[in-house]
Amino acid sequence: MLELKSRLAQRSMITSTRYPVMIIGGAEDKTNECDILRAFFESAGGEDATIGIVPSASREPSIVGDRYFQIFQKMGARQVQILDIRQRDECDEPRWLDILDVCSGVFVTGGDQLRLRDLIEGTRLIEIIKQKVKGGSLALAGTSAGAAIMGEKMIAGGSSGESPNPALVDLTNGLGIVPELLVDQHFHNRNRMARLLSAIAAHPDKLGIGIDEDTCIAMMGDGTFHVLGKGTVTIVDPGSLLQTNYADTSESDPLSLHNLRVHILNQGDRYDFKNRVIL
Template structure:
């Protein structure tokens, strides 16, 4: 990513490189201000928040961030913590870790802390990143769980309400690594107005310019399922376990440096230098 923007949202497919080049984590750090970065880490999706919070704390400390704090929300009452809210006002970057997306939403949705984070993200005042479960919660509709390795069917995916940071998308993570294409298609069959985004491990979809563009970072791919022109689905007429028919979908597989214009639904190839 050539230009680092405070208004970027980094949606990471999970298992991002934390040891070698750390391209994705370095990009978040740069977007958040580099050595001037003030970073809040939210490990609430994890059942081991102390361990996972410390891991990312050490990574961003070693990169040279100015200040870092783990916002250890383990109960909804912590989402009203005045100290956490004051720190969020100073933050230039917020990082949501992996774990269980239902746990993350259950602890943070509609809390004063999350509402202020959402406002600051919308105003372009803070960089937000989420990995794995932290990526899944980005949309208004969220894939909460499900299976893989079958034909698309409604029983294959469990849906819930996400945090609505990027309401127009439905995100699935660990995508090709866990064979989740059918799961994303099953989700999109019920919500064809949303853009399906499947993100591989150690791969990131960076949302730029008030979510007008996606840019791909990392060593995997980002899969775009666009059902805007879908002409037919049987999803309302068959049982939950029956295979789904989905006609006239558009599918894009984006690699490192590729972009996608969300407004006009067009992929843009990476510039070869």
Template sequence: MNTKGKLIIIGGAVDKGSFTESSFDKDVSKNMNFFEKGIIKRIIDESKHKENSRIEVITTASKIPREVGPEYVKAFQYLNASNVDVLHIERREQAGEEEVLDRIKAADIVMFTGGDQLRLSSILGGSKLHDIILDKYKNEHFIYAGTSAGAAAASNNMIYQGSSHEALLKGEVKITSGLGLIDDVIIDTHFVQRGRIGRLFQAVVGNPKVLGIGLGEDTGLLITNNTKMEAIGSGLVILVDGREIKDTNLTQVELGQPISINHLVTHVLSIHDTFDLSTFKMHIHSSQYI
């Protein structure tokens, strides 16, 4: 069954312009690449009503929501999307309030900020707000956009803990249920900058049916119909495919011991490259062989 909504997951540190700097307007030329080609511009362009789309920024994952929210409002407004506001949902009961639900029902885009994805899933998971988002994503021309924690929480499986340098020690990577917009993938963020490839390796070796997605900073994936993925932004997307794993010691070693994996396949995507989740085929947009 087709999914009408679009999913835009971002690795964190979205280049949205340094709006906290007083000299921003004078230095705007330094940010023009973002404004013309960047991720937030793409979110607007993919939405139902473009610059007139109703946008709700949800700061639940953040520990500094009152600072983060206005940054995103300014970023959208600078790109001529002025129908934008912030929802500060800090307790579970707020996710069932009529005013909050009415605002989500009216939204064309929800933008989940970074922070702690376990905070996001534990506050919103199973709420009426969560149900509305899932229904809109399935049945309407609606965009779920999430950066960092907002991206990690989008899938059914969610990494919520695990140090980078110990990630290939058995049991060091902690996984729970996310918000469930997309199945059979697991998403990690700040991927290249924080050296988190080992976290995805352990997540995938435990269930090779799941495709690992590692998102670099200011880098994302536009996912349509829960199958076609297009890399957007300025960095890299790493995909970890475990379907061809030939051997591992995962079930033989004790907790805290190193994991061995034989024949784990990886792909590297950059801007405009695509990957089809239904066929597991990658297309390089600027291939040297075309």
């Protein structure tokens, strides 16, 4: 009984804490307990929340946007708006910026991260989102493609099931919301460890974060994060990397990376990504 009370107290502590940024590995629970989505809902203000949904990464933005609309409305948000932006120039239009101005939370859905990045990079929309997150007036969550765009560098695509090699991953610029991180999603579910290792070989100044489905890193705003959800978060830390042959190898040749640090975290674990230490 004491153990059960302790677990319930811990869960209450986690879901009642405001998380300025939540990075979700995709396929989060949308029908049962919805723990990750509820944690975002609470971070955005709970029943006082005004939530904006950005479904622009999806090929079916109306369907995807409406699904999250129904979820957050059912949870009791005061207002839910779908920012169904389909053209880049719309990101600077007052009709969307006025909605964003009153949002306490923005949820970015899955789809194609390259499409999403190209649509909103360098626009007023993303600049206002960054300003509000930095100022503490907005909770931001991204799932799948919405997670991939969070770092300064982004995995745009690639393959799995091979040894690490440069051709295994397609890399480009992300939106730099959390510049230190290089995020991969659907991680163990799609066997993407070699892909993340290949990405880190190309950008050893970044911290590799592989997030499983229905799993999330929930940032505290102080350089640390909690892990929420049913899967794991894999951290690839190249801070003590001694050598890699990335610069000298051809596209399809295998990579060597010496002296990486790897951590596997799950529900309730905490990590300081500024100082790269387990808490």
